[in-house]
Amino acid sequence: MSFGFKGRALRSAAAIALISALGTPVLAEEITYVSGVVGKAADNFAALVKPWEDMTGNKVTMVPMPASTSDQFGQYRLWLAAGNTDIDLYQTDVIWAPQLADSFVDLTEVSKDLAPTHFPSIIQSQTVNGKLVALPIFTDAPALYYRKDLLEKYNVAVPKTWDELTVAAQTIQDGERKDGKGDFWGFVWQGNAYEGLTCNALEWVKSFGGGQIVEQDGTISINNEKAAKALETAKGWVGTISPSGVLAYQEEEARGVWQTGNAAFMRNWPYAYGLGNGDDSAVKGLFSVSTLPVGAEGDSSAATLGGWNVAVSKFSKHQEAAISLAMYLAGPEAQKQRAINESSLPTIVALYDDADIAAAQPIIPQWKDVFLNAVPRPSAPTLGKYNEVSSKFWTAVHETLSGNGSAADNLAGLEADLTDIKGDAW
Template sequence: MKFPHAFLAFALGAVLAAGPARAVDLSMVSGDTGVGQKVLREILDQYEKKTGNKVTVVPMPPSTTDQFGQYRLWLAAGNSDIDVYQTDVIWAPQLASQLVDLTEATKDVVGAHFPQIIQSQTVDGKLVALPIFTDAPALYYRKDLLDKYGVKLPATWAELADTAKLVMDKERAAGNKDIWGFVFQGNAYEGLTCDALEWVMSNGGGQIVEPDGTISINNPKAAAALEMARGWVGTISPPGVLAYQEEESRGVWQTGNAVFMRNWPYAYSLGESEGSPIKGKFDVTTLPPGSGEGARPAATLGGWNLAVSKYSKNPDAAIELVKWIASPEMQKYRALNASYLPTIQALYDDADIARKQPVIPRWKEVFLNAVPRPSAQAKVRYNEVSSQFWTAVHKTISGEGTAADNLADLEVSLTKLKGAAW
């Protein structure tokens, strides 16, 4: 359904009705990539014009690992300079004690969001962050090149490797010496946890730590998935992929130098922007499954939220800012201008979004394969669990030891961590 203008005006009016009477200065942190920072600034400009308040954005490095480390330092120090934090979906259990409970202030708006996303930000019955967009990765592919060589979309990871090499070799033979078959996020950071969880889950290798707390990562199917990925490096993927995060992957892809890419939704609108070498030449589909029993497609659930620091000097104004950015109109604005996926359910049926960003309604299929990282199981120790996992994965795909040995060592480390804290 399309939101009528009257509804949007009413919704935003309600958001601001309880706002502060006097203008205040607020600050928020954001690690948005691509056009995300620009679109956020435009949203904040509209807010400032409407309220008279001023909002300063403190930019963060694109690495979520670096962002989380800085957040913990600021919050541990009781920093009152930051009012609003933009938080990853996995951080709620770890930061909850230092964030404002938004339950009462948002009771008029939470019903419009996907319930599972609201639940992910609820800790001990308290809503500690309000979602502003959600995320799940997909497989980007050069449809023009697949058509050129008469090949179909790969049905498994193994087929992807074969197809990527076939097209890469033919393109290089035709003079395109810089092209690679597949780019992904191979750096040692949270992004590699996401990529590797998909390889392992799609191969029937489990969720690292299962919902009941069982440490499951040390198994042959998980090891096979990581050995598969090791085989990509230097063959269909550039050696430099071991240092790639999202933007490095997109940089190779958008210059036309990759056949396939694993990345998040934000890369779609950038690829289709004016002047992009691949505009009109690519499409997206779900990530493929592995092979054999238990194989299934898997896409790591992502997403970003806004939380109010309990050390904020202007918590009421900060809450109203959060509600403004998370409102239906602003989520629609972000979707239209940056192809970010809304957390407002009705926006997936919005005619304007379907017309300008047709990929967004199609992302529903990707969400069917979404899997969470084990943050609910590991709670405040999730960052350590993830760090140990991505370290073992990075060692494996870099050729430092076998997957079986690295996962055996990982199991020992996670077992010690669980015994100490879970």
Template sequence: MKYRLMAAVSAASMICTLNLAAAAELSFAASSTGNNLEFFRKQFVIFEEKTGHKVNIVSMPSSSSEQFSQYRLWLAAGNKDVDVYQTDVIWAPQLADQFVDLKEAAKDVVEQFFPSIIASQTVNDRLVALPMYTDAPALYYRKDLLEKYGKQPPKTWDELAETAREIQEKERTAGQKDMWGFVFQGNSYEGLTCNALEWVKSSGGGQIVEPDGTISINNEKAAAAIDRAKGWVGTISPPGVLAYQEEESRGVWQTGNAVFMRNWPYAYSLGNGADSAVKGEFDVTTLPVAALGDRPSSALGGWNLAVSKYSDDQQAAIELVKFLASKDVQKARAIELSNLPTLVALYDDQDVAAAQPFMPEWKPIFQDAVPRPSATAKVKYNEVSSKFWTAVHNTLSGNGTAAENLELLEADLTILKGDSW
């Protein structure tokens, strides 16, 4: 009897040891924008209960440019400390060789995603990241102020500037001394590439580098679009906008000190939060164009999940990626954070529609989204973008005209391109 008891205890101990050995401790690098980290922490509790794996968050800056620089350093060094990376839609061609191919692991779910988004994360027939949520910015507007002054949401950039200036002046006269007409992301980083691409593309000025590899940015329409934006700084936009990223813009907007804002979907739920001065007082529409008849252009964004090829726990990391990209988690993210799902079925989900009635309004914004030229420039994209946002920031700051800076940019990009991208 004693022998049997000892054998049973020994067997139980062996099972526990095996279970502990099977459990992994993962590190996940994620953006600190908005309530992103708080959301992940809640989901990791569920994941840990289901799998036994533990997940630690490596908090990254909200600036995507800073994130990319750090990721590239870690991956180039073969860093084993991070197992899963939250990745921007544009990084797939640049970091593909450092990530695990998820094609086989995701074969049971891949058809549930928008094909175009899966394609954006597929490099040389390898699925290097699984889509978590997609993104396309919109024009946020204070519907209470537009109604107050008998205005409609602007269709053109000039109409936006005129409406913003008029309401800004009248609100300041009425005592709102901190009111500004329009806030956007003017800092010298990837966000400015997105903003400026929208100004240029919606003005008929191309998309920096065309899909066939042609460097198209040095043209009159592109220069006019950027010079137009320069005219906003210090008039309808605060001088400090030249240092704004997404969160700084949202800060001005959410305290009730802007008529219009260009931002991503995440700002919608935060703007309707209990602590928001604009709760229930705003709406969204497509970004303006240069002239009626032009197509609106929103920079295609989105965030994905990639497994480092240097991870010692790749299977557990893949489990985490599939969990975070799953229907349940994407549904929770859509409801709680107003992030756009990458799963087709969730756009017909009644709970999502009830919680975020704006999402159907985002469909035309998403449909008109323009990709940054990462697929064309491939591993050189980061340098292309950096040179572009620097040229734009110089113009906005008064360091040369748009025409002068775009001519220099074309020369730099030609050298960077060499014989081919």
């Protein structure tokens, strides 16, 4: 018996459940999902997709990618350029839509009921030339993690400015080392030369009033005194309140130092909150989060807008099943599960008022304050050239932090490089 579902995508998880209840065999295909992995994301993925597998009879295999988003993007671009048919779904960074759109299925029609339940700005970020090329599965905005017990021990307030953070971190670091903790640090963050450094440095620059590298109208704004001051401030942390090795840190290296109890402050994404309160964590129950500091009183905090989405490959041989999984992962059931189990921020607005999420992860409703300070990376104005722009930016920043040239000189060189990349237009 046929119910007419062949040849078109399932509209929602409810539709999948209905077909399952009717007893009709549904696809029974094996599909492949590729994603970067941080924290326990790989371990949690099997539980996340199990309800969908049970409802459809399909099976999902996750192909883990390096945590570095820069490495992920490079590999994705190679696969898609080659028309790879082995990957059905790609977990994509919020900034990649303009660059990879031509290789993804348009999900506008199939998600016409689901998409309006998400934050409009996030849906818009995944819409290219009128086509919704990826569905949001969780959003991201980093925060300042701090040890409540140590701030109280040393009578230190939660820092509001980067200078206050510097002083607070040094005070606590000095005190803890006098108590015998020789490997204790004041502040850990992501200083490796990769996309994560673009995120960190954009926050420093923006919070000092130095702009957004390239403004929304396409103007290259990075070469200015406030941006230079921001980078020189961060340079001063390396080897003092932050280990020299921070210049090789990504998210997991920073979390490793923090979660073993060896740092007073950390800049990281929401995923680290739930892990930090795990039973195996040395800082369980001892920390909280706040908005990232500002350059000076009167400046605005900045948190780089992150987040992840799911896109269906045009080259997939299992598009119907892939679209069905994308809809499930972007829907309320999976987003709620991910919020509870991984402290990931939902993109469905109503979930911020969900009692179960608030009980399991009370920080999520509070993260709204961080999210309201989110600043986008300049992927929209730079279009397909964003990856080159970001690479030039993080390279100039890393050179500055490493002591290879002043911030002013490196930003002047960066402006020249970006002008060449821009050419007549982005």
